[in-house]
Amino acid sequence: MxxxxxxxxxxxxxxxxxxxxxxxxxxxxxxxxxxxxxxxxxxxxxxxxxxxxxxxxxxxxxxxxNSVHGLLQRWPNTLRRNGHSLIPATIPKGTILYHGRADPQMPISPDWVAFDFEHSAILCFRSCHMISLQAKRDLRLVYFDGLSAAKMKDGPLDSQDVLLWGRPRPDKIFSEIERIEALCDWGRPLGLDGFVRMEFHFEAMICNFLDAMEVISSLDLIPLDRSTMPRHLPGVPGTFPKPSPPKLPPGWRGSPPDMRRNGFEAFVTGTWHDRAPGESRVRPDYSGLVTFYDPSLSSLVKARYGKDRLHLRLEGISALDTEQVRNELRTVLTRERDGGSGIDxxxxxxxxxxxxxxxxxxxxxxxxxxxxxxxxxxxxxxxxxxxxxxxxxxxxxxxxxxxxxxxxxxxxxxxxxxxxxxxxxxxxxxxxxxxxxxxxxxxxxxxxxxxxxxxxxxxxxxxxxxxxxxxxxxxxxxxxxxxxxxxxxxxxxxxxVRCEPGCGLGEFCHIPSWPYFDGDDLYNIIPRCISFEGFARESGVSHDGS
Structure with missing residues (x-):
């Protein structure tokens, strides 16, 4: 003792x-x-x-x-999008996850899975193969709090960038393949199966599908009609090619599933986890919470002074403080699994x-x-x-x-x-x-x-x-x-922070955030009521935070 x-x-x-x-x-x-x-x-x-x-x-x-209270809850992490905490977490054995893609092949390199079907379906294109997966065993991950999957330059990716590269890297906000491979390279020696992040919903980044997951089903589903999606998203380089018509089966009648509406439904499934218990399929280990709010990280003290949580960042963190966080996280991940007090x-x-x-x-x-x-x-x-x-x-x-x-x-x-x-x-x-x-x-x-x-x-x-x-x-x-x-x-x-007055039937309360901002003001996070049908028609506008 x-x-x-x-x-x-x-x-x-x-x-x-x-x-x-x-x-x-x-x-x-x-x-x-x-x-x-x-x-x-x-x-x-x-x-x-x-x-x-x-x-x-x-x-x-x-x-x-606030970090502890908001872990794995969508509302507080959307409201204060620049996360500062990293925590070991477990996806329990038997948990069902989804991986949508254009072909039926099981991923052989690090890739993403969703916790709900609607989130994964938006990754389907002309064809839609949905692979339903089950965790073979308890999966060991690290969860980054905040809006940590948002492709923005003003802070949501900072904790990942500092862990990997020692400083925020706005030049890498769209380098997602490089990011997942670098994270997996860092985590494999520590016994990690992947990482958990959040944008409008939570996602898991799995490093080795064959080792961690088993296939429940692989279905060739009716593909989404992407023709209503914009050709260009603000802040995203280039223009998307004109989408090909969905590959529909002979004898199909009527419209296929619409990409805009499916994107809206993916957002709705994210709101299921707005408040406690949040995303309950991920179980955090509080005994291992590592945070950049640690006051012993002296290089960040001055940068925080006088700022609200929306504007707190990890810019200017010293090499010494960066290594302190890395070492603490390594220690947490390699000590005995039952080393904590068990207090919730x-x-x-x-x-x-x-x-x-x-x-x-x-x-x-x-x-x-x-x-x-x-x-x-x-x-x-x-x-x-x-x-x-x-x-x-x-x-x-x-x-x-x-x-x-x-x-x-x-x-x-x-x-x-x-x-x-x-x-x-x-x-x-x-x-x-x-x-x-x-x-x-x-x-x-x-x-x-x-x-x-x-x-x-x-x-x-x-x-x-x-x-x-x-x-x-x-x-x-x-x-x-x-x-x-x-x-x-x-x-x-x-x-x-909520919609006042409360929203009516057919509406939901929305905080403007990646990828659904309201205009160009990235700091206008006042919640507002959005109609289901209006959001389904208008969704698809994105911003990179520059």
Whole structure:
């Protein structure tokens, strides 16, 4: 056990992203304003000073938390397309996969398979041979998070490029054969069967079909009519040749399957995996998660500062940091298969977001100046009741301020914040964790720390608000609205991004992304409702992100 603890300790120290308590001041318009003095310091959740620590602006705990929470879910990885995490994963024995092609031959070189028929069918041309495959055994892969199969120059391919070539390579965004062969050459000595990526659906890159897969069926299907597809896609060099008519069997009547509609259906099958459990036919090994959000990768710290997740990239990563990631991934892939703790970190992350996502959003709604109430006292009373819902599991009969106002001395609130922040992690022994799990442990606990810290600060303002006059209730509401808004901005959870109002029958909620962007603005990712028929008619527009 001691050697495991020694392995974990450097990661705990490296991933601590807290500084001395910030100095809060009330601005003229109400919300707290925070400064970030001092150097990183580890919170111990004890005294008033220790629990009320503000996250370091360079902290990546919340980013790692979001990576863990969003693994293999299409919605969050479409929304934040530049992935930063690599994780060992398994496709279980017996899983059915699909490979569409123009001839009936089993691939003899690395190639792609889809998890659903509709996705694979778009690779058929004048003829359509669909090979249905079954995994002979548990397949070992590495999953790249984000929109990691998108042919874009602004970041989705960065983690693959850095692993293979040491830096982002925008000149290779369409070099997919070279990419899959290079990945397989890298992974074979480590016992990998392939890799998993995502664009509008998840895909697997299989290095050796004969070793990993057995054929269930090989069917000569009715081919797709590609005549409605555009001859040129924005950003893709050259012009596609005019498609030949589909090779239809004698006696066929009526239109064949349409390529545009089939492409739309491939997109729809991808949306089946928008939210948890996501693509459940791929099972991630959380004990081996390697991430470029590791704060010890010092060459990436400055590049992250002040940017949102959509614009985070791996440009400028040093050769030393690149090799550190490669070595860590090699270590993860070659250690004993049962070397982890067995803790389901994805489930823990989901528990946290399920508990707080909707309630934080509702609390912000209650505090918003745009929400109508009979008066400030009613608003404050309802907001206080909602806070109690969120904090009641952590407030005991002794957690009461000795004197009012409750915010004058917050030592009484420290135990509440501590219980709240450690509810998911307090009994997990650190010596059973891999270094990668220690990083996730820190991410969970420190994300919860900030949620609970903010809620307790708001609770202190609302503790006696029912006895306040209208001016006092207004002041408390204005101050705390800023607190909750800042917290939600820091957390940046994908649960808060959706189509509003919700979509009707015959529509679905779509985030503009590869390969279906809306015009030339690659950063306009506001979800919108798209009609099934309209999307089926208009799909096929692509962009390379240049």
């Amino acid at each position: 001691m050697w495991q603890l020694l392995c974990v300790l450097p990661y705990l120290l490296a991933t601590t992203g807290f500084v001395l308590p910030s100095v809060f001041s009330r601005s003229s318009n109400g919300p707290f304003q925070a400064t970030f003095p001092g150097q990183p310091e580890s919170p111990t959740h004890g005294s008033d000073r220790e629990w009320n620590l503000t996250p370091n602006p360079n902290s990546t705990h919340h980013l790692i938390f 970190w994805g489930s823990i992350a989901r528990v946290v977001t399920e508990r707080y996502a909707g309630r934080l959003e509702y609390l912000r709604f209650l505090l918003s100046p745009n929400t109508t109430f009979a008066g400030p006292l009613e608003r404050a009373a309802i907001a206080r009741a909602q806070l109690l819902v969120m904090l009641a599991p952590y407030i005991t009969t002794t957690d009461v301020p000795e004197r009012l106002p409750a915010s004058a001395n917050l030592s009484w609130a420290a135990p509440v914040a501590q219980r709240c922040a450690t509810t998911q992690t307090s009994l997990i022994p650190l010596d059973i964790l891999t270094p990668q799990e220690a990083r996730i442990h820190a991410a969970v606990e420190n994300t919860l720390h900030e949620i609970c810290r903010r809620l307790v600060l708001v609770w202190a303002e609302f503790f006696d608000v029912e006895a306040a006059d209208e001016a006092g209730a207004t002041e408390a509401t204005e101050m705390t609205y800023g607190q909750i808004s800042e917290l939600m901005e820091w957390l940046d959870w994908s649960e808060w």
